[in-house]
Amino acid sequence: MTETNGESRLATVQLLLPDLREALAADPASAAGLFEELHPADGVDLISALEDEEILTLFANIPPADTAMLTAFMEASTAYELLRQLPSELVADILEQMDPDDGAELLAEFEDEEQAQVLSQMEQEDREEAAALLAHEEETAGRLMTPQFVTVPIEGTAATAIERARAGAREEWSMHSLYVVDENQILRGRITLMEALAAEPNEKIVDLMDTDPPKVYVDTDQEEVARVVSKYDLIAVPVLEHSGAMAGIITVDDMVDILIEEGTEDAHRLGAVEPLDNPYFxxxxxxxxxxxxxxxxxxxxxxxxxxxxxxxxxxxxxxxxxxxxxxxxxxxxxxxxxxxxxxxxxxxxxxxxxxxxxxxxxxxxxxxxxxxxxxxxxxxxxxxxxxxxxxxxxxxxxxxxxxxxxxxxxxxxxxxxxxxxxxxxxxxxxxxxxxxxxxxxxxxxxxxxxxxxxxxxx
Missing domain, CATH: 1.10.357.20 (SLC41 divalent cation transporters, integral membrane domain)
Incomplete structure (x- = not known):
């Protein structure tokens, strides 16, 4: 019988567990090398077999960027219970390495005093991004969005769009569409990366863009966001202030989380159970x-x-x-x-x-x-x-x-x-x-x- 990809990954995780425990006992910093070839989701499966003390030892000794990748694939409540036991300086370093939306989701789990302490340790730009996202109500587009997106001036050309896309790629931003804005950052349209690449370099953006792209607002409920995404088959949806200015985008990974969360809430309520805030166990x-x-x-x-x-x-x-x-x-x-x-x-x-x-x-x-x-x-x-x-x-x-x-x-x-x-x-x-x-x-x-x-x- 042919082994599926999922079974192969599970076998790899099980094989690495003894090596991980040995590394944690002998040289915890060397454990980072075991995660280099693993997808972060598989890495979470690997560390889930460890005791909490072992996970804390791992997080305290591997680079913050590695910890950030792992915690991004954990349930926020589970990650919080682990990170709250680490020094606030290290937690701040970890959060700075995470995507802003993932970091804000995790920060929301912290008590107000803990949250303030961690924020005070973060770099100003990261702190301001996190605080801006946390200022929005829970389960709204503003809380879910990432402020990392690529814009193109409405007077630009296809060449301008490609150059902006390159700059975004260097920042490792998620990118499928480029958002056309005026001098006040008001959304005027959208152009896909494929459209920009296929166009002649001197073609004007106004001739290429979709002038009425699907969009949501910062206070749009996440259930409505999911409906918009499903209706228009989107990979990312722009989030606007009520002035029309671009505030951020919600990407497909967060949309999947929304659909799962909303489906779970409805299933619980239909069974006459108040929705659980955390996983069953x-x-x-x-x-x-x-x-x-x-x-x-x-x-x-x-x-x-x-x-x-x-x-x-x-x-x-x-x-x-x-x-x-x-x-x-x-x-x-x-x-x-x-x-x-x-x-x-x-x-x-x-x-x-x-x-x-x-x-x-x-x-x-x-x-x-x-x-x-x-x-x-x-x-x-x-x-x-x-x-x-x-x-x-x-x-x-x-x-x-x-x-x-x-x-x-x-x-x-x-x-x-x-x-x-x-x-x-x-x-x-x-x-x-x-x-x-x-x-x-x-x-x-x-x-x-x-x-x-x-x-x-x-």
Whole structure:
């Protein structure tokens, strides 16, 4: 069987581990040589097998540039827990070697006092770049962007663009597009490096550039940034001040991180868990208990109303005991219908397929879907009730209720995310368990109402 590239890299990492431990014990500075042929991501896999004390010894003895490359590929929270144990002067040296956006992400993990101490040790230019990025709100384009990008004056030529690109390459800046600006640094257009290379040297930039490139602003939410990138299939997106001046760019590596982070948050919320700030194993026991417990308590109180409704309907249930047999079936069907709709609409909102203004269309579609699915389940429920010999009246109660709860569940599950979006709240809070619990309570009310109407029990 042919060995995959990933398996080959893993084998290399495993082979290097004994050598790394030996180097750390004998001559820690020599350990830097083991990382020369490794991609930083593989280097992180290698050091993840070490104890924290060994990693700190490594970081304290290899060049700051090497440590910077490794920490850039770590979870920010994990890197922080390690770096906070190193002298602030060394941490400052490491951060100066990182890309500004990666450094700012890591600095954001530090407590205010620690952050101020590290910033005071950094070179003025690096300190000002980091402080400018940290001044923006979390999860906005301004916090994610890098201020390292290449601009071309609007009066320039293709030759000017190529010369600017060379200068950016010497600084090792990420580069795919060059941004055309006027004397006030206002974005006027964009030209790709390929377009600049293919053009005649004296061709004017204004004749080559895209005059209306996709863009975002410093306060644009990262979820909207991800939508823009996905819609226009971008490798980098410019970030503007509201004056129109270029502030930075967000590159594809950060975009991938955004998509993963947003997807993880939505998955957690749809499962009725408050999103975790750290990876699963890095999250403390009590923090995990709090984030899960707060939702469980909320769902518990919502579900308590089911018992209250059943208690008030005790006379009905005593009169016709067969109704009790179908309580789980009724509430589960309605809850599942609502959970399906909530999941579909929440995801459609996240990807931009559905807007709040589409509420009427969504409602009509989900009512139709709820009725259709309700009729299918009603047929099955009616047949089951007849087979259990519960009587035709109970069978009709079950069938009618199933149509009602499936339709109501689909409507509630689809409208709740839209309402939350309208209020500026994350629609993913309309989690499947939350919607299911709400439909459970209303499903019992519908069940008892239909039973009262058909059986005429006081």
């Amino acid at each position: 890095a999250t403390g026991f009590w923090e995990m208990a709090w984030k899960r417990g707060m939702w469980l308590c909320l769902l518990f109180f919502v579900t308590m109303f089911t018992g209250t409704v059943l208690q008030h309907s005790s006379d009905m249930l005593t009169h016709t005991l067969n109704l009790i047999l179908f309580v789980p079936l009724v509430i589960a069907s309605g809850g599942n219908s609502g959970a399906q709709s909530a999941t579909l609409v929440t995801r459609a909102l996240a990807t931009g397929e559905v807007k709040v203004r589409d509420a009427v269309r969504v409602a009509g579609r989900e009512i139709g879907m709820g009725l259709s699915l309700g009729f299918v389940l009603a047929t099955l429920g009616f047949a089951r009730a007849i087979l259990w010999d519960t009587g035709h009246l109970v069978a009709w109660i079950v069938a009618i209720t199933l149509i009602c709860v499936c339709t109501w569940g689909a409507l509630l599950g689809s409208m709740l995310p839209l309402l939350l979006k309208k209020l500026g709240i994350d629609p993913a809070i309309a989690s499947s368990p939350f919607v299911a619990s709400m439909v459970d309570v209303s499903g019992i009310l519908l069940y008892m109402a239909v039973a009262h109407a058909i059986l005429h029990v006081p």
